[in-house]
Amino acid sequence: MAASLPSGDAPRRPRGRPPSRSWAFFTTLVEPQKLPSATCRHCQQLVNYHKKWGQARTHLMKCAQFLRFIDALPPSEVPEWYLAEINRRQQSVGLIRSNSGPFPAVQTQIPTQTSFKTIQPIVPISMVPNGQNGSTTATIGQLDEKKFEENVAMHLFTTMNVDQLVEGDEFQVPFLVQAIQAYSREFAMPSKEKLMTELLNRCFESVKGRVDGFFKSGLVPVSLSMDSTMEDGVAVNYMANLASSDNLPIFLESVKGPTSGDAGADAEWTARDVARVVGKLSSLVTGCVLPCSVPQSRQTREILEKQFPAMYFHGCMRDALLALVRRIFVPSSGAPDTERKRSVTLPFSQDLQQFALQCADLTFFLPRRHEKFPYLREAANSAQNTMHVTVRRRLTVEDGFSAILQAEPFLDADSVLNQLFADENCSDGLHEHHLASAAHLQTQFTRIVRGPQFVEKLRKYLEILRPVHALLSALSGEANSTTLPLSEVYSSFSQLAQQYATNTSLQPEEKAGLQTLVRQQQENVLGPAHLLAYLLDPVLLGENLPVDTKADVEQKLMSSCRADGSPLSDTDKEALYTQYMDFRKVAYNQKTNRAETLVFRTLKERKKSSLQFWFTDGAKWPALQAIACRIFVMPVCAFSSTRVIAESTVDPLLLREKTDPLTSAKLTYVRVNARQLQLAEATGSVLTPAVHNPQLESDVKVITASMVV
Structure with missing residues (x-):
């Protein structure tokens, strides 16, 4: 008898039929099949469906907002129940028309994945005498003209130069006019006034929908x-x-x-x-x-x-x-008056500004490498970024920062000197000058790079600025770099402070000042999502977190709310704690004992993001999965x-x-x-392959869909 009992480790399947996934298209409520009414997530109307999916489906088929939502979906994501309902209605309309005598039978269109645009909901044509068909034709013509004008307006709004749209009383698009006239002479181009008023409003509402x-x-x-x-x-x-x-x-x-x-x-x-x-x-x-x-x-x-x-x-x-870069160059840059008293002044700030000016002069001698710093385009252009290096010369913080980074080849000054002035093939820039000018440039270059402690200063300031440059490059999302994930923000600041602490070229007060600046910016950035992501990352698992900080983060996790802001019940908190401990056990075992497997290497190399992991593999911990997916969708930076x-x-x-x-x-x-x-x-969606993965079990897909929708 005992042998026939299920194992204690295997979860028992809940009794009864699992809830339909179709409810997620109707409402965001949990278990709506147990409620007599709910608010439609599309039109925000209260619908009494008496716990019946059929009545909720009837409302959706009449909901204009839902139909627009379905129309925007790609064919592969259209729900099967919608296709079946459309097919049933078209068959009913075809049967009515075939039995109506004066009206010809309409061929039923079978819904397929490749012809989604032909299976939109249709309104039955009322059976009117043939003498009244003229009004119907006129209405259809008006609708076609209205849609035609919208399409032309969208084409102009999205392709024309903005100055041509807003300047003058008319715009010239002769080839478009010829194409329209060749198609039909009944349609005419809208006027400039109509385009920028009525049609702009209609296109705005269309794009908003x-x-x-x-x-x-x-x-x-x-x-x-x-x-x-x-x-x-x-x-x-x-x-x-x-x-x-x-x-x-x-x-x-x-x-x-x-x-x-x-x-x-x-x-x-x-x-x-x-x-x-x-x-x-x-x-x-x-x-x-x-x-x-x-x-x-x-x-x-x-x-x-x-x-x-x-x-x-x-x-x-x-x-x-x-x-942080601005505070390194200009200690009080961007600091409000209330914080200027506690602003950190680095001992080398004035010397750094002078050295940045020298490096800016040296960029003339550098080969044309087209060095790019895409993240500097996001820097604010204000007076706070300007350094008054000398009485007559000013330099922006961003220009000084990039000049020092580009001066790295001058660590080997002899090599650069030989390339510029000895090798004729590498001195293209100097052939444009008179020989006397070239000699003057060589003297000026030698005076700078042979100056006292130039190489030592360059090496020191590169060790200060290069780690910041590496982080900014990782955030830029360029093709040659990996975008920094949310879970690595906390550790990135910690590692940056540690790099400054172990830098042997810095004096103790310089180390302390840089570490203080890093901690200040870390406090300005960090929010609960960063630490929770660090804790729930299947690769990091909150490693190297201080004990008290880790306890606070776990307490924050246990006190999480539902998506609607309501608190978790005691039962839900117990389930969340159990799932969290099980997740840590499974993830730690994979990290220590299965680190060479393809699954873990994909996660470690960030070929599979933490969001994709929780979306596909987190269904074993549904309560924790719901929280993790809301965390890992948060971006690291504000979009520009x-x-x-x-x-x-x-x-x-x-x-x-x-x-x-x-x-x-x-x-x-x-x-x-x-x-x-x-x-x-x-x-397309980076999560679509996970949703349509046939290897996932049906109950896993139900949990995932109910969690994210």
């Missing part, structure tokens, strides 16, 4: 990021991102930022505005990345964490590293709205000068997001 559908189609929650620009005053820009869509952020809006100078008042304004943006999104938001170089950053995060206990807020790491807008060839200053603010905002939204949506559709 596509953006909402894109967010709802994502398998993970949305994350927000906020950055600021100094053009025409302080502008605060909001971006939203789906981690499953290869980091293609969507531009949300731009508003005027606070300029009161009071950190407390600015923090309250920023928190209210972030809450406003979160409230406007119809999708689940997991958190927001904030700029950490502004004085009110930490106060803003504290306010938001109290208001949204289920969300995560932290600072932008790229912003913090650039602020300036870069995204520039890639869409939009000039915000020109738009603000030539149009009103509302027209400028709508045109920017349409142009930027139409491009981003097109790129997202082309690249």
Whole structure:
């Protein structure tokens, strides 16, 4: 009898039939099949379905927002129940038409994965006498003309130069006009006034609907990021991102930022505005990345964490590293008046500025290597970045930083000197000058590189700046580098401070000053998501965390909230603790005993992200999986709205000068997001292979879908 009992380690399958995955398309509630009514996640209407999926499905087939959401999905992600319902309705309509006498039978279209666009919901044509068919034809013609105008407007909004759109009373597109006339002479090009008013409004609403559908189609929650620009005053820009869509952020809006100078008042304004943006999104938001170089950053995060206990807020790491560079060169750069008293002054700051100016002069002698520092494009262009090195010469912090990094070849000054002045093949730049000028340049070059302690200073300052450069390069996401994951932010700051502590070329007070600067920026960046990600990373597992810090992070994990902000019950907390301990046991065993397996090497080399791991392999710990997926979708840095807008060839200053603010905002939204949506559709979701993996068990897919939707 005992032998027939199931093993104590194997979990028993719950009694009854597992819940349908289709409920996730209707509502975000847990176990909606046990409730008589719920709010539709698309139209936000309360629907009484009496615990019946059929009645919920009937509502979805009438919900305009849901139908637009389905239309935006790729054919492979359209649910089977929707295809079956469309097929059933088309067969019913075909049967009615075949039995109606005067109307010809309509051939039923069988839904397939390759012809999704032909199986949209159709409205039965009312059986009217043949004499009234003229009005129906006219209505169809009007609808076709309206759609045609929208398509033409979208083409112009996304391909035309912005200055041609906003300047003058007319625009010249002769070949497009000829193509339209060749297609049909009944359609005419819209006027400039109609294009920039009525059609812009319609295109804006259309793109906005596509953006909402894109967010709802994502398998993970949305994350927000906020950055600021100094053009025409302080502008605060909001971006939203789906981690499953290869980091293609969507531009949300731009508003005027606070300029009161009071950190407390600015923090309250920023928190209210972030809450406003979160409230406007119809999708689940997991958190927001904030700029950490502004004085009110930490106060803003504290306010938001109290208001949204289920969300995560932290600072932008790229912003913090650039602020660290500015503090190294100019100790009080960017520091508010209240913090200037405790600002760290490095003993070598003045000497570093003078040395950066020398390196900037030496860049003339360097080969044309086209050294790139893409992350410097994100640096703020303000007076705080300017160094007054001499009375007549000024240098930006970014130029000084890049000049020292590019001067690395001068560690071997003799080799560079021989290449420049001895080898004629390597002195192309000097052939353009007179021989006397070349001699003068050689003398000037020799005077600098042969100066006292030049090589020692260069080596010292390279050892200070190169680790920061390496981190900034990892954050830039270039093709030759790996984007730094969220779980490595804490350890990256710790390793940077340790590198300065063990640097033998630094004096004790210099080491202490650099470590203090690193810790200050670490405090500005770190949020709960960083430490939780460090703890739940299957490769790192919170290694080298101090005992008290690890205990605090585990306590934070156990006190997590649900996605809607409601606290966990005692039963859920017990389940979460059990699953967390089991996860650590399994992951530690894999890390120590199976480190050479392909599965672990894929994780260690970051070919498979932590988000992909928890999405596919975390279903064994469903309560922990729900929390981990909300953590690992958070980006490390705020997405640069300036870069995204520039890639869409939009000039915000020109738009603000030539149009009103509302027209400028709508045109920017349409142009930027139409491009981003097109790129997202082309690249697809990085989590789609995991969802459609046939090797995953059916119950695993149910847990995953119910967790992320």
